[in-house]
Amino acid sequence: xxxxxxxxxxxxxxxxxxxxxxxxxxxxxxxxxxxxxxxxxxxxxxxxxxxxxxxxxxxxxxxxxxxxxxxxxxxxxxxxxxxxxxxxxxxxxxxxxxxxxxxxxxxxxxxxxxxxxxxxxxxxxxxxxxxxxxxxxxxxxxxxxxxxxxxxxxxxxxxxxxxxxxxxxxxxxxxxxxxxx
Amino acid sequence: xxxxxxxxxxxxxxxxxxxxxxxxxxxxxxxxxxxxxxxxxxxxxxxxxxxxxxxxxxxxxxxxxxxxxxxxxxxxxxxxxxxxxxxxxxxxxxxxxxxxxxxxxxxxxxxxxxxxxxxxxxxxxxxxxxxxxxxxxxxxxxxxxxxxxxxxxxxxxxxxxxxxxxxxxxxxxxxxxxxxx
Numbered sequence: 001x002x003x004x005x006x007x008x009x010x011x012x013x014x015x016x017x018x019x020x021x022x023x024x025x026x027x028x029x030x031x032x033x034x035x036x037x038x039x040x041x042x043x044x045x046x047x048x049x050x051x052x053x054x055x056x057x058x059x060x061x062x063x064x065x066x067x068x069x070x071x072x073x074x075x076x077x078x079x080x081x082x083x084x085x086x087x088x089x090x091x092x093x094x095x096x097x098x099x100x101x102x103x104x105x106x107x108x109x110x111x112x113x114x115x116x117x118x119x120x121x122x123x124x125x126x127x128x129x130x131x132x133x134x135x136x137x138x139x140x141x142x143x144x145x146x147x148x149x150x151x152x153x154x155x156x157x158x159x160x161x162x163x164x165x166x167x168x169x170x171x172x173x174x175x176x177x178x179x180x181x
Numbered sequence: 182x183x184x185x186x187x188x189x190x191x192x193x194x195x196x197x198x199x200x201x202x203x204x205x206x207x208x209x210x211x212x213x214x215x216x217x218x219x220x221x222x223x224x225x226x227x228x229x230x231x232x233x234x235x236x237x238x239x240x241x242x243x244x245x246x247x248x249x250x251x252x253x254x255x256x257x258x259x260x261x262x263x264x265x266x267x268x269x270x271x272x273x274x275x276x277x278x279x280x281x282x283x284x285x286x287x288x289x290x291x292x293x294x295x296x297x298x299x300x301x302x303x304x305x306x307x308x309x310x311x312x313x314x315x316x317x318x319x320x321x322x323x324x325x326x327x328x329x330x331x332x333x334x335x336x337x338x339x340x341x342x343x344x345x346x347x348x349x350x351x352x353x354x355x356x357x358x359x360x361x362x
Contacts, residue, residue, distance in 0.1 A: 001342050016204075019200050019201075022202070023329075026196060027192050028192055031193060128349075134343070138344045138345075138347075139344045139351070143351065145337035146352050146353035148333040149333040149334055149337070150352065152333065155193070157182065158183050159319045162184060166309065168309075169309075170323050172326050172331075173323070175356060178354075178356055
């Protein structure tokens, strides 16, 4: 495992929208609109959730840490906020919007020119308490990966029967999700 | 869940190399060369494994089903064949090679112009017994997804400590792998 490294975080956060675009844009709806059953998400829902995170989670919380420290808790994140984000939009529009918002977020993050002292600053999460700016940024990167992990699992689920006896060999089909959703 | 659909399989198999390229090519080695501990794979190992699959697994087995049916078992797949594939090669070279081999595989698959009767034909897997061509092709797609799932987990693992108390919220960090490796 590595310590948090701002350049590594920026690299990963830059690649995610491009990778999701390459994976999802040209797929038929059968892959991207299906979910894993009641109250679970489709790949399209996940992209809308990532958009909602760009608007209300990552950079807004980074700004709060820098401005208020631990004196003011973050706004709770609305885990169903993606429903509004995706209304009336195609997957292609959502992918474009995610790429644009992510690019704006990263421009702002780079402009902050964060130094080690800044990264060590603490804020207050409404549920888990004291967190550092460094932990927030590492979580942003790991959050991209948790949703790439989820998208690959959602899509593999669609072929859970079609693979026949090979299902025992495919780890992704044994994945229980680990977090809701 | 959906039944196997050859066009959906082709769509997904086409997107995977582009998505892996977009995700991995520009990342620093700290993301792509690290694994999850002893005897586990890095993202680079996974790309080499996918290359080995193009050479020895998917289309070779499809040809065997069409030529021999159940009369001749597939060659066992060498799960450590990626070690040879990756020797002396950069990640960029491996990504290029995977894209080229996958493109050749899919050209051959399209040329076969498989009909429902072909897809129902059976072959013999050395360990799991009778399998259909349809199941083999569905497994090829799901196998791409199991390795995208794995890569996202391997990379998230690198930030397992860096995210601090957020680790409880990140499903990918709870994923035990489900299959070896």
